[in-house]
Structures are given as C-alpha cells and as structure tokens.
Amino acid sequence: MIETGQNNYLEMQSIVKRYAGNAVVDHVDFSVDKGEIHCLVGENGAGKSTLIKILSGIVQPDEGKIIIGGKSVRIDHPNIAHKLGISLIPQELNLLNRLTVGENVFLGVEPKNSFGLINWEEIHRKTEDQIYKNFEIKIDSRTMISDLSVSYRQLIMIARALQWGSKALILDEPTARLSKEEIKRLFEIVRNFREKGGTVIYISHHLEEVQEIGDRVTILRDGKKIVTEKVKNLNLDKIIEYMIGKKKETIVSSAKTMEYDKTGKKKLLEIKGLLNKKVKNIDFDVYEGEIVAIAGVTGSGRSEIARAICGIDVREEGEIRLMGKKVKIRKPDDAIKSGLIYIPEDRKSQGLFLRMPVFKNILLNTKTLENLSKLGFYLLQVFKSTAQKFVELLNISIPSLGVPCDSLSGGNQQKVLLGKWLTMNPTVIMLDEPTRGIDVGAKFEFYEIINRLAKKQNKGIVLISSELPEIIKLADRVLILKKGKIVKTYLKKNLNEAKLLNLITTIEVEDETEH
Amino acid sequence: MKQNIKSILRGILNSYYNIYIVLFIIFVIGLISHPVFGTTRNLINIMRQISVLLIVAVGQNFVILSHGIDLSVSSIISFISVLVVSLLPVVGIPLSILIGLTAGFIIGAINGFVVTKLKIIPFLVTFCALAIYQGLALYIVQGQMKNIFNPNFLKYFSSYIFGIPIAVFYSLVIFAIGTLVLTRTTFGVKVYAVGGNEEASRLSGINPHLIKILAYAISGLLAATAAIILSSILRIGHARLGLGYELDSIAAVCIGGTLMTGGEGSLIGVLGGALIMGVLKNLFNLHGTSPYVQQVATGIIILIAVLIAKKKS
16 A cells, blocks of 8 residues: 555545446445546456546445545536536547537637627637647637547547646546557546646556556456556566455356367367458458457457458458358458358347347348248248247247347347347357346356367357456457457467467557467 | 236237327217217228328338438428329320339439448438439429329329228228238348348348448338329329428338337337327327427327337347
C-alpha cells in the first residue's frame, strides 16, 4: 500500500457490484491523488470497466462509498459525475459527428448574447483559445467532427471535458485505434493536463504504455483489488504476475490433452496473403481436429481476419483453400455453402433473431434452410424435429421450441447460435469470443463442446478470444496478432498465460515463426 | 382439463388474437346500435369492402415485416386502374390484366431497388413513388374517369358466387397463399430474419437486399390486383381510385400486431386489423357520421387498438 495524504482527490471505499449474484467488483478500495496519472489494469472480466462505470455514474454500486474532496457523494447519473468534475472518455467517442468542434465543446453550456440567442462567435473563439492554451494545437473550431481523425476527436472529447470543468479524466483504452505518432501526442496532452493539476485514470491493455505514462498503477483480478503501487517499483513480469495470480491448475489446464499431432491429418483451411484495410498479409492454416487460436489485444484485428475470410468484410487480396481446393468467397453465402463459417462475438446484434422462435433460429442459415426444404417449401415437422435434435445435443434448456430467443439466458442463446451453424455440418468453424458474457458453468460446457467438435468430429476450429486462460486451455496453436499482422505462432507446449499476456501486450516482437 | 382451458384462454389473451376480442366488441356494439348492421346485405357489403383492403394489407405486411413501409400502394392502385381500363378495349382481358399485374410488380421492385441499392429510407422512396404514379395516372386519363364496358371483365371480378362477392374469394385465396409463404417457405423465414436483424441475416448467408426488393414487389403486385378488382366493382378506371389505401393498409397491419420495426407479425392479425377497419367504417356510414368526425374517430380507435395489441408482450 502506498501513502495517501492530503493530496487525495477521490476515493472509492469497499465498492461491491453484483450481477446475478456474482460479484464483478468485490470490495474494491481505489483512491486517486490530485495531479497523478493512475493506471488501472487487469484481465478481461477483472472488473475495470464496471469500476469506472460506477465512478462515472453509468452503473450504481451495491455497496461502498465514494468520497470526493473529503465529502461522501452519490453518483447516480452521468450528469452528477460531470458536476463533480469527473469525465469518462470512452473507447467509442460519443461526439456529435454532424456538428462542428465548437458546437461539441460547448454542448449544453452554450454562451448566450443579449437577445438570449447562442453566441457563435464566442463559442468558436473560446474553443480555439482553450484548445491552444491546453494542448498547443491550432484547430479551426468550425471543422466538422466527421472530418477529423480519431486522435483529434479524442482531443476534442478532452477539450469538452475541460470546458465542463473536469478535474479528473477517465481514459478507457485510449490508444486502441491510434497510430504511434498519435499515441505520442496523446501522452503529451495527458501529461500537460497533469502538470496543470488534473487527475487521470488510465485504462489500458498495453502494459508498456502503463510503464511509460503511469505514476501509480492499481491491479484488479477477478473483481478484487490486488495491489496499488508506484509504477517505477514494478517491472513487467511483476505486473503480469499480479494480473494473472496463481490460478488453480484445474482452471488453466484441466482439459490438457495430448500435444496435437499433425501426421496423417488433412489440411482443412489454408489462407494466403489475406489483405484488406484492417488485416495485413495474413497466412495461416488449420488442420483436421486442430484448434488454432488468434490472440491479440482489442483493435488488433482479431475478428477482422475471420470476417475477411468469410466474405463479410471486403477482401482486397488473398487466397482461400478448403481441403486443398481454392474457393471463391465474395459474400457470406459463398463461405457458408463451402462449409466455412464465422460465429460472431456479438450474438445479439450479429447472430440471433431475438424475436424469432428458437427452432427457426437454430436452422437459420442458407445451407440448412436449403437442405431442409423442397422448392422453398418446408414441413414444420421437419424443422422442429431437426431443431430438437440440436437442442438435445447441445443441452439447451428451453420450455418449448417456439419460445423467442430473447427469453433465454446468455449461455443458452450462445448455444442456439452455435447450434444454428452446426446444423449445416461445417468443415471449419471460426468462433469469435464464444464464451463472452456467459456464466462459469456454461463456459465449461462450451469448452467441452468445442473440444468435442475438434477432437471427436475432426472439425477445424479457429478460436478468437480475449480471454487468455481460454486460449491456453483450448488451443493447439496460437497466432499472436498485432495491428492486423500475425507476428508469431506458438505451439501450446511453449506457452503459458503469463507469456501469452506478455506477447500480446508488448509492442515489438521479432518476426519468427514455429511450425 | 381446467389447466388446459386456462392456458388456452391465456394463449388467446396474449397473442395476436386479442384484437379479435376488440373486433367482437365493436361488432356487438354495431348489432345493438343499428338495426341494419346485422342484416345479410350489410354484412356482404362489409365483406366486399374489406376484401380489397385485405389484399393490399397482405402486401403491406410483407414490406413492414422486412423493416420497410410502402406509402405508394394507393397511387399504384390508381395508376394500374387507369392503365388496365385504358388497355381493356385495345388488347382484351388477359393481356391487360397481365400487363397490369406485371407493372405493379415492377413498380414495387423499383421501390425496393431504390431503398436497398441507393440506400434511401423507405418512407421517402415510397412517398416519392406515391406522387409519381398518382401524377402518371392523372396524366394518362387527363383527369377524366374511364368507364368499363366489357361484361366479362365485370363477371370475372365483381360478380357474386352463392350471393357472396367474388372479391371475397380472391382475397381469401391471396390471404391463404400469403400465410403459406410466410409460415411454410424459406422465403417467409428470410423475410422475418431480414426484418428482425438485417446484419445477422447477412451473416447467415441471406441476401437482405433481394428479400426486401421482393417484399416491395409483392406489395406492388397485390396493389395491382386490388386495383383490378376495385375498378371492376366500381365499373370505372379512376386516377384517384386508391386514395386512402396507403393509410388504411398500414393501419390494418399495425392493428394486426405487426411490429413497425419489422421481424414480427402474422397475417391472422392483419386479417383482424382489416376487419376492424371495415366494420368501423361501415358503422360510421350507417350512423350517418360526418366524414370529418369519422377520420377523428378512426384515428383514435386505431391508437386504442394498437395499444391493446401491444399489451401482449
């Protein structure tokens, strides 16, 4: 523990937040000093984002106190957080793209002239002055937000927070979509803000950024605070150790199967030179019964690889071979018809038809629909009995086949989504965050299913996941992805969670590949 | 047994069918409030009026299910009416009907094409189409109406079978086909899928643009069908024949419980919606209610019906 003196700006005491009985934030104490850059790190699901949502008034804690400037406060709405001087700069910047810089900066606090009308002159003049004063950057306040790059938009978000009188900024993964140059500029802005007495809470997956910019760091794991320490007192390995902890052997590697043996196995999928705006020259292959994981931080292009392969996003170049044969994939239907499928991470917006009954959801891909119908007509009997088979196979608990999907739990929805694709008997399955937002029990059921698909049914699996224990547990081979490039390939035996975390969070890795 | 009845009752109360309760109430009010309402003649009259609306509403339902809206049905009716009636003496019945139906289908498909490929919102696209085909209809007949003299045309589309207007049979056949398509074909599944979640439907291999274009084309085709029947009933081709059908058909679909955002709804509900609209209009006319008051009352009653239908979730 570190001393907190009169400099203390805000303090969260013994914060608890439960979802469905599970504490995602578990008695966390978190305090931030005036004029410091305080980093918050932890694996996915450690409770970082819930904690900052509580601080910025988006989520209410079940227990605990928040103290700002010595007074206990309740932050039950984002507006109250603003009034208290706390501004969240989220990953998805919520600016009004069709308005100008000045209009955004002064949104809600527009100065009026003597007729009670908005004084545009003053808005634009003050915006330009403020931005120049704080960041030493000259910008035309009449520029439309939509004409600005991401890094400038971030700057405008910060300028708006300052205009609202913010004393503390919460930056959530601010560098995820920035280039190196832009990151440099952002760091200058953040340091500048600190020099003027501002407080920054900085959340990042990139640990070397934490080392570069942080004064102190608080590390969360499984909803609990592990430590708060000066950054200079910690090295990278120590941070990673705190983040991962000494996990029980059962969780990490209970399903530790034999090392994958390629001999006698067919190559199912081969990708060569895949290229578009998000991914660069991707080469990889997947064998029968093999689980190949793609690991990388948010924004590294994990999903984009699969989306480009399956014809969902535009592909500029690249050759795709399925079982040795070259296939042409221009739209999702082509991929589906050739046995190559992508199960998206966001099941609600990209996967399921929430108002449609379960049995139609399970059959809803063009290949299955075609298989089960004649001249476009189908028998309800056939639909229901086919769906029933997969409901039983995947152990989906539903009152009846006709209930709409939105009445199911997250785990069951995810099973419906998986079932929907298994009905067409795919050759290669690309799973994007297959266990996101489902409870622990269902998670382990999923691991069983994925393992079974690979090892028993000889499917090729591409696993995209931000949960490293999941990758370590399931994958035979891991591709390390950075900024849209595969920088390294590892076999399971040469990896553990700490090494993997180190690999994906540090920027430079020499280019070498194991086979 | 008791459990069974209970669950059936709850099923009725919680489904589209509760608009049939509303219909029943309106019907009873009609029987009590006016002696003529319950007469066979009047009921047949109601059926004939509703049958045309039902045909248009079936098409409208396809469009709304696919997350669109078709404001142009009324001017398609007017346009096809003057087109077919003008062609009738020149090319004969089969060809004029074929041309009329094809034109309706193509007009709808163009709407769908503009909506999907040029990415203009459905309201605006069909709003413009409403003006365009209304104008074309007026231009063709120069504002005049055209009488129908072909007795066979009248026989095919406005005669009676067993005392029931032939239009009722046409509408029931179309209703049955529509129901079959929505509940027993993969196309139907795709319409719901596209309306429910367009991005997910694309990822499932469906071509959402094609499905939407077909939905608008079906709406155009059925509007053209309605135009032929309506022209025959009134024995004229008229450039304002379809007036009001866009709102009435949307109202019927809406009352029927179809979500305006698409993806959910049934034709059983739409049938109920069309029946409510028809019975209400008939009642107002019987009571000699002023057309102005009728509009006010219709608006309020639609709101109430939609509110009741909404309760099901």
